[in-house]
Amino acid sequence: MSLWLKWAPVLLLVLGSGCASQYRLVQTSELETVQECAMASDHNHRVLLSQQQELARGLDELLSELEQTRAQIPAPAPTESALQCPDVPYVEPSTDDDLAAQLVDQGAKQVVGSVEQVRFDDLGLESQVRIDTGISNAILPAKNIQPFERNGEDWVRFVFVSREGDEREVERKLTREVSLAGSDKQRPVVRLRFTLGRLTQFAEFTLTERKSASADIRLGRLALRDVMVVDVSSEFLAPLRSAEGDAP
Incomplete structure (x- = not known):
């Protein structure tokens, strides 16, 4: 009995240290997973932002080209329909x-x-x-x-x-x-x-x-x-x- 009482504090200390280490490892692993997800999300966000900026630049260039093309197209010459009916004047009743x-x-x-x-x-x-x-x-x-x-x-x-x-x-x-x-x-x-x-x-x-x-x-x-x-x-x-x- 005296031997058990002598080593009991040591055994308790060892057991407590093992549980604490295991708990800390689990929490650290979950934290690393969250950090990886956050980094991936940030990367995707940056990629999407870059693509949107590229599309916006392409749209601006396309609009600019359309305006230049429109300015170069001559206005159509006015045409008169061959079947347009001329106005026929009326003469009021007269002497x-x-x-x-x-x-x-x-x-x-x-x-x-x-x-x-x-x-x-x-x-x-x-x-x-x-x-x-x-x-x-x-x-x-x-x-x-x-x-x-x-x-x-x-x-x-x-x-x-x-x-x-x-x-x-x-x-x-x-x-x-x-x-x-x-x-x-x-x-x-x-x-x-x-x-x-x-x-x-x-x-x-x-x-x-x-x-x-x-x-x-x-x-x-x-x-x-x-x-x-x-x-x-x-x-x-x-x-x-x-x-x-x-x-x-």
């Missing part, structure tokens, strides 16, 4: 003296009424037509409209019917096709030469099916162009010149 004064003011422009007699020179026919400034192209009601091909080109055959009932079969090269307001159906367009008053010119006519004998041929704004003035309160203001005086 004969006022109309004569307006003719002087308008110079070479032809004053026309809401209804006129027109000669279709290539067809050798005359017809009464209605002047309609509410539409762009001229409209020609016709019979037996038949598209066909000639020498690889699109043509159209139709029967021209004047307001007076005279008929003439006509073949013309197809200019284009259009759809009228309120309809999805494509209508053929042809060019015809006509004389109104003292003026002779070409115009595009949209062909429609003639459904009644009272269907009017109508001249729109493009047919009038800027050489005619419309007096909507009058009719037959532009008598036809003789056929012998027509231009070839």
Whole structure:
């Protein structure tokens, strides 16, 4: 018993030292792991920051190149649509003296009424037509409209019917096709030469099916162009010149 009591303090000291060393080793290992994670996170953060800075520099360079390229591109020249409809002036209802004064003011422009007699020179026919400034192209009601091909080109055959009932079969090269307001159906367009008053010119006519004998041929704004003035309160203001005086 005396021997046990003699060595007991020494044994307790040794056992206590072993436990303390083991506890310190565990805590140190965990601390090293945390430090390694922190170092890795800091490294990743620095890499991401460097990549973001590189992307920002690349974006600035790209924007600068775009600005330089835009400055070198010339501005497009202004173009005017070939189908732009010119404004057709109206002549207010007037007396004969006022109309004569307006003719002087308008110079070479032809004053026309809401209804006129027109000669279709290539067809050798005359017809009464209605002047309609509410539409762009001229409209020609016709019979037996038949598209066909000639020498690889699109043509159209139709029967021209004047307001007076005279008929003439006509073949013309197809200019284009259009759809009228309120309809999805494509209508053929042809060019015809006509004389109104003292003026002779070409115009595009949209062909429609003639459904009644009272269907009017109508001249729109493009047919009038800027050489005619419309007096909507009058009719037959532009008598036809003789056929012998027509231009070839």
